[in-house]
Amino acid sequence: MSSISPPASSAWGRQLAIWLTFIVLDTGTQLAFKWGADGLGDMDFGLAMMAKAVSLPGVWLATLGYIGVFVVWMVILRDTPLSRAFPMTGLVYVTVPLFAWFTFDEHIDLVRAGGIALIIAGVFLLGGDE
Structure with a gap:
């Protein structure tokens, strides 16, 4: 018996959907870590910190995010x-700075913007169909 495969568009x-989930989870995880780190103030590394x-x-939230990213990454690698x-994971190097800009008012100068553009170009070149 032959199996029926889903249409290519499906x-x-x-x-x-899987890649969007990965990017959203990983971006959210990095932003949550930043939020957590901001809560530490100027504490030195140690038991109190x-x-x-x-x-x-x-x-x-960041810890739970990493667990979610791990699960989605296993699905992707399957x-x-x-x-x-x-x-393709390089897209997170685009989304994190952009959302950090919106969320934490971090600065993206011309050099960083150029780097983000190069990352996008590289992902398209490396992640395209073979």
Whole structure:
């Protein structure tokens, strides 16, 4: 018996949804870490800082985010060669600075904007169909 495979557009839509989930989760995780780190103020690394860190919601959100990113990454790697999947993770180097700009009022100068543009170009070149 032959199996019926889903239409190519359906498979493409599934991959797009998985990648969007990865990018949203990973971006959110990095922003949550920043939120948590901001809550530490000027504390030096040590037990007091660690105790404070585990009391911060941003740190907990980031930890849960990493678990979610891990699960989604396993799904991605199940269907995509690492040599193609890994360059796609570079999109997070675009989304994190942009959302940090909106969320934390971080500065993106011309050099960083150029770097973001190069990352986008590189992801398209490396992540395209083979």
